[in-house]
Each structure stands twice: as structure tokens, then as C-alpha cells.
Amino acid sequence: MTTNKHENGLGSPLRTLAIEIALPIGVYYGLHSLGMSTFLSLALSGVVPLARTLLQFAKDRTLNGLALVVLVTNVVGMLLTFVSGDARMMIAKDSIGSGFIGIVVLVSAFTAQPIMTKALRPFLTHGKADHEAAWDRLSGTARFDTILRRNSFIWGIGFMLESAARVAGAFVLPVETMVWLSTVIFVGAFAVIMLVAGAVSQEAGKMVALEAEADVRDLVAA
Helix, strand or coil: CCCCHHHCCCHHHHHHHHHHHHHHHHHHHHHHHCCCCHHHHHHHHCHHHHHHHHHHHHHHCCCCHHHHHHHHHHHHHHHHHHHHCCHHHHHHHHHHHHHHHHHHHHHHCCCCCCCCHHHHHHHHHCCCHHHHHHHHHHCCCHHHHHHHHHHHHHHHHHHHHHHHHHHHHHHHCCHHHHHHHHHHHHHHHHHHHHHHHHHHHHHHHHHHHHHHHHHHHHHHHC
């Protein structure tokens, strides 16, 4: 199995955060400073990440489970907010969306194919052929699969808690405050979740490395 080079390292996650978070915020404040209404500014800022998702699908003709959930959430959320015309609902729809994603990820943790496994694999195999082969051999073993499920469980619970905090803020705090505070909450929660999930997944990474080393020793001995 080949690994897309763009999936490895921190470049892709940082680029994603810049496009899907920093750019929409910049668009919002730019349009709002020009006199555009809060609702319309928020609506147009949301077009950027949505268009990126659609273009990526048109290019690759594939969507993993998490990307599909994000796409559906964006489309439904934007339709609801355009109908309601409520700026608070526009802010809340992203928060509700991440909560819905959290539920889907959490449920998947109890299935044979946890959603976050596909995202975790490149970080543990580093795109190396021997590590990829080791991953395939370990898949299906009790301990390895348990760790992968825990990873999705952590992401699912984390997204749900982050969503609850942002939804509450969307309807309690001023819109202008929540435009930037919502992002701060999301980025902060994302960083914490990533650290916790990464710590839990270290054992799986060690298992992959040891399995790859064992395979090399067997080849040398043969």
C-alpha cells in the first residue's frame, strides 16, 4: 500500500488549519470591516472550506468517512443558517457539526473500522514499506485493535466536549466575540485531543516498529 506524501508530517495538518480556520476568519473580518452584515460575512467565509472539500473530492474521486461527515455537516449547516438568517446559528452550526462528527467517530470506535485509524496510520508507519507491512500484520490482533479503538474514542469524546463548549458560547456570548473565541476553543481542544490521543497511540507505534524490526531480522536469518 502506498502512502500519499501529503499525509505525512505536520505540513498537512497545519495547512488544513490555515485554510479551514485562519482563512475563513480573515474573510469574515475583511468583509465585515467593509460594511457587510455579520450573517453574510459569516456565510461567505464558510464557502472557503466547503469549496476546498468539494474540489478535493472532484480531484481524487474519494472521500474517507470523516471527510464525508464534514462535507454533509457543512452543506446541511449552511442551508439551515441561510434559511434562518441567524448569525448565531451560523456560528453554532460549525460547533454542532464538530459534535456530530464526534458522535460518528465515537460510534465507529466500537466497530471493526474506527474512523480515525486511517488518519493515524501515516503517523505510525511514516510511509515506510516495512512499517506498512508490519501494520497490516498487526491489524486484527486484539491489543493493536484495542489501541486503535481507544484513539477514535478519545477523538470522539474530545470533539463532543469541544462542541458543547462552543455551542453554549454561540448563544450566550456576543457574536463578535465568538467569531474568534470559537476558533480559540477549537484549536485549543484539537491540540489537547491530539496530545492525549498521540500518547495513547505510542504503544501502537512501538508495536509497528518492533514488528518491522522482527521482519528484517527474519529476512537476514533466512
